[in-house]
Amino acid sequence: MLKKILITGVILSLSMWVTGQETKTAVTSKQAKITDEINLSDADIEVFKEQTKQKVEEFQQYIVTLGNKDEPAEKRNMAEKEALKLFYKGAEMEISTILPNGSVQKVNRPMEKYLARLKSLPYTKVIIKFYDIAYIREFTKGPDGKYYSTATIIQEFTGFSDDDIIYTDITKKEVEIIIDIVEDTFFKEKRWKIFLGDIKAAETKSSVS
Amino acid sequence: MSYRFFKRKLHRGSILVCVVFFTGSSLFSQVLTNQQKEREDIFVARIKQFNEFADRFNLKTDFNGNTADSVFKARMPRERMIPLLFDLKDPRIQIPGKEYSEAYIRIKEEFVEEVTKKNILLYKYSPGIISEARVRVIYKGEPQQIRLFLVQEIVGNNSVKWVLRSAKGDILNIFKTDTSMVRFIPPSSNETDFINLKRALEDTDYLQYYASQDYEPDFLTLFFYYIKAGIIKYEYVEEVVYHIIDIPGWYLRVKEFNRNELNSGWLITDVMKNELDLAAFIRNL
Secondary structure (H helix, E strand, C coil), X not given: CHHHHHHHHXXXXXHHHHHHCCCCCCCCHHHHHHHHHCCCCHHHHHHHHHHHHHHHHHXXXXXXXXXXCCCCHHHHHHHHHHHHHCECCCCEEEEEEECCCCCEEEEEEEHHHHHHHHHCCCCCEXXXXXXXXXXXXXXXXXXXXXXXXXXXXXXXXXXXXXXXXXXXXXXXXXEEEEEEEXXXXXCCEEEEEEEEEEEEEEECECCCC | CCHHHHHXXXXXXXXXXXXXXXXXXXXXXXXXXXXXXXXXXXXXXXXXXXXXXXXXXXXXXXXXXXXXXXXXXXXXXXXXHHHHHECCCCHHHCCCCCCCCHHXXXXXXXXXXXXXXXXXXXXXXXXXXEEEEEEEEEECCEEEEEEEEEEXXXXXXXXXXXXXXXXXXHHHCCCCCCCCCCCCCCCCHHHHCCCHHHHHHCCHHHHHHHCCCCCCCCHHHHHHHHHHCCCEEEEEEEEEEEEECXXXXXXXXXXXXXXXXXXXXXXXXXXXXXXXXXXXXXXXX
């Protein structure tokens, strides 16, 4: 009897582990079928494109606050928390660096870790600026019924030690955008919502790549 | 020196300092603003995503990503827009230059002329757009590169996904070539229940010679097996290059140029004539 319980326990925990290892893009076929049947109209998509701009600006504002060491810790912590809410669960930041030999090295970090690191950079002062313009590609429907797009933004970063600039870079960021159906627990209804997904960040170089 | 003179002198000096300071300050901020403006102009001109490349190629959008109106189309017709989608630093178009090629310039012009005259558009979800992802993997503790070829598939209710179509890389080439020997399983082997099979399968580097004439190794399956068995560990995509055979009779190669110039982003690095279909084309890549 004890052996049976043990075996069942092992199988159960194994299946739970396997479920937990599912990739971000994998969805159950039932869920995909339901969302696939619901389509956004072209007018809806235009509205979402506008909302995407606002969402991206919101994220940029949180980054500026988070990196600004003159802001009170509470405000920066709040910015970190609110920025995370914009993202799809499991979103990652991929940062690529061009090494002196010309090769590219990439590092992936969960968004939580990236934001936490940004908050505690070893500079006395940090200035982060974003360009007012962003490019957002059209939304395309995926086989899971969600709509996908990508926004391109440019970030200028300057790190100071006292009054001296000790690090500066301009990075181009590609932000994945996902429109998904979520359940509004307050109104007890389902509605489309915009999330930010993975971000690819690459330093722009003045030399020929 | 009277007090009044001193005061006047001091006043003049203050004005001069103020004038110099404010002029200098405004000049400095002007320089900063100009630099910012220049960088923003580069960002606008830059072909930021492959999607934007397709939209500019089709003259669907202007430089700001808005739908191209008649005024923009009149000012920037396709015969002016498409040449701007090429890498303008290509050594084959630099005069004077060792690599300067009139033949390449002619083929470029022929391509632009054909595409614009016949109004050929690029279908961005075409299976004729092959994305080559050069991925870094770790094999026996050393970094190695594998080229994965992805194409788009339209599924169900007009939804789209990228799918893996093929893989290539030195570590996937498990066979060696040897034409000096004839390798085969003898014609009467069936009568001995293929005792010779043992000998053939011990010839591990040259197993392909024991397969049928139309045998083609499936490197994608091999790649999947390597990943599943833990023989290689996937790290990340190092670079992406697009191969476009969607335009009948033509091949375009598009890659990203990450430079602070107006001619930057996703640009055409090569154009040539092509008659191969998708399968044959990928085999030849």
